[in-house]
Amino acid sequence: MLDMVFVFFESDLIRMTALFVARNGRQFLTQLMTREARNFQFDFLKPQHSNFSYFTKLVEQYTKVIIPPNTILEDLRNEKGNTKKLMEDVNYRVAWEKHQKSLRDKEEKEAEKERVAYASIDWHDFVVVQTVDFQPGDTTNLPGLCTPKDVGARILLEAR
DSSP, X not given: OHHHHHHHHHHHHHHHHHHHHHHHOHHHHHHHHHHTTTOGGGGGGSTTSTTHHHHHXXXXXXXXXXSOOHHHHHHHHHTSSOHHHHHHHHHHHHHXXXXXXXXXXXXXXXXXXXXXXXXXXXXXXXXXXXXOOOOGGGGGGSOOOOOHHHHHHHHHHXXX
16 A cells, blocks of 8 residues: 555656646756755656656656647637638548547457457367478478467468
């Protein structure tokens, strides 16, 4: 239980520090790093720490929200009264999301169909006809080994 409290505290500390760095700039970060250099709770400010990349991504995202680029602000000002353009953009996004969902559903159905076909193969129904022994020098011209998955895929291809 104590570990979970520490994890939540560390997560909140990382998020709040990233928010302050995004708002106050890199100079604040360097001052914080020098002031808290010996504090283990701020080890995520060091590049070798596992949470450093998470912290830097948070700073980037917070910066984009707090101080948006001028182009985005300009676009928002231009589209402020243009509800028709806004509705067109929303409709386009909805259509795109539907298209992406249909593609995902189609892929999932294909994968499920393949899993069902693969599961329907009775692997104990095979009979060994002959065993061929190869000498160590005879194996150079042979293809690589087959896995059961490869055999199943070949059987499915033949069945189609």
